Amino acid sequence: MDTELILMQLFSGVALGAILVITALGLSIIFGMMGVVNFAHGALFMVGAYAGLWVASLTGSFWWGLLVAPIMIGVFGMLIEFVLIRRLYGRSIDDPLLLTFGLSYVLVEGVRIVFGSDGIPFPTPSLLTGVVDLGVGFFPIYRIFVVALVFAIVVLLWLGLEKTKFGLIVRAGSRDPMMMRVLGVDISKVWLAVFGLGVGLAALGGVLAGPMRSVNPEMGALVLAEAFVVTVIGGLGSLVGAIIAGLLVGVVISMTALFAPEMATIVMFALMAIVLLIRPQGLFGKLA
């Protein structure tokens, strides 16, 4: 096994990790801030990919799809919060979980009815096709773009949550919503925005995944599992945890693919089991 191959494999792992981070972020934010386990996350990821494809085919440009679809689906997410999830606050955590679980079936079936169950091509934007020589091997330009974009989004999110007044309110709201109400903050507006943001991020993940995979109604199923694994390893609700765990899972998958490729999917579940045994709250989670 030569060093070049191992380095290349490490890099592939980090790149895959970045994709996992973007799929896990939305789930983690919604849980962390609102305590809602969004089982429709995978379905919304898929709907995002379709929306991106639709906007891209209308405008003839991938970039419009990348920009507009997450906003569109984010607003759709706010609608879901406003019409459905809002009614379940204050009830047990299972209720919104079951609601979003059902919603995911409705979304997948809806897409099947509108777009059919066959896969649809989502071409890589021409600007980003081809490979680049990293010195140790070749890597697709598009994937490098995804890594860079994910990095930028993570930085923006961090700034937004840590350095703005809105971020302060969101963080405070996640600790003690009742106190926030007493202080005169309309917490329901904050949750509306947070849910929209989380769903928008899921949709962004979908649009970004489109050119790497074929777009089909079931593409969200595996993503939901991956996002959960990453969120659980990182610690439910921890943003830093989701980022570190995403990268960690990516690298572990990649290294497993090198030595025992048939284990490449199962290994992330094994990793999750080990983390849960040693540290039940996840790497960066706080004990309840």
Added chain:
Amino acid sequence: MTKDNRNSNRFNISRRHMLAALGTGVGVMAMPWIARAADDNIRIGFPTPLTGPFAAEAKDQVKSAELAVKQVNDKGGINGRKVELLVRDDKLNGGEAATRTLELIEKDKVHAIVGSLSSAVQLAVNEVTRARGVLYVSISQSDTINEVKDFSKYTFHEALNPTMTTAAVARYAFKKGTKVAHLVADYAYGHEMLRGFKRAQAAIGAETVGEIMHPFGAADYSTFMPRLRSMRPDILCISNFGRDQANSIKQAVDFGLKQSSKIVVPVLLHNQRLAVTPEVFEGVVGGSNYYWGLEGTLPSAKAFNDAYRAANGGAIPTDYGAYGYTGVMSLLQAMQAAGGTDTDKVIAALEALKYDVAKGPQYYRKCDHQSVQSVLVLESKKKADMKGDSDLFSIVANEAPSEQVLRTCAELGFPT
């Protein structure tokens, strides 16, 4: 498939079991007199994975099977009896398929089963039909189903098998000294295709430079690419099915592997080619049981395509879809010859049948009930060479039906 998916499937099954049990109980109590089907129709059960990664292929199977049934009914049915097709979703899950099949046999009193779209699921159906003594025409690739240990006298294998498919593809694509790297889906289908390719390589003198097993249903193949590239193969041979095929080829192309190697697959899938752009599949070579382009030279293909187009708003039949037609048609022709649904008579009729309903002459070999038939080798076209949206492949080889390409009856363990 992931752990999470499996869990949710299990949840579904148990709930379904409960519902089915409840439903049956209520039904039996309320109206015992309709527990037996009263009519005289010939019923054919058709389990196929309508949901999941092979959904596109499964849907085409159903359309083709429906066409066969409709054509026979339009001509007056079989001895005046109407034929009915009972389609069930097997969810690409052996347990689900076995349950549905049992239900079709026990509750719906079907006279035969046709269907399934995965080698493993197909073997689960085969277990049930063998135990119940029900006719089964299997329409998905399998080598195991030919072997004596899984043989059932009630089962007829209409699909190609991996041995004949890979042999034809290898004869076209491999030469002496060709270096082949294998990327293989880690389940029965992938393993059988790999075994077939290695057998063919040994005969040709092509060398294996590496093999990687990937988890079934994987969405991301990026982590396999550096190692595949480091093997420096002349040919990258990808043995997987359904969406795995489109995803893995797309990502191999993204990683630039097509510039240094030719991509070869055991079965080149029409619907998966449509799931990506023509540039991705351009130059990819693979085997097939059927391609609509056969209509230029073959009257039976022309007739099948025309009838299919008329029934489906101008759409053309696809590879795995065509199995639905040839499978159901061969069964119905045998029932016609046998004058009804008596199982032993239909078996005798199937063993004696010579049929040409879509792809040229076919017959079931006596010892293992494998359909002896032509094998196509296709190459995916460049966008510039496509004359229309459906003009996807060119037929680069069409091997005539021959028992020579099959393993011998003795090799499969049958007494000779």
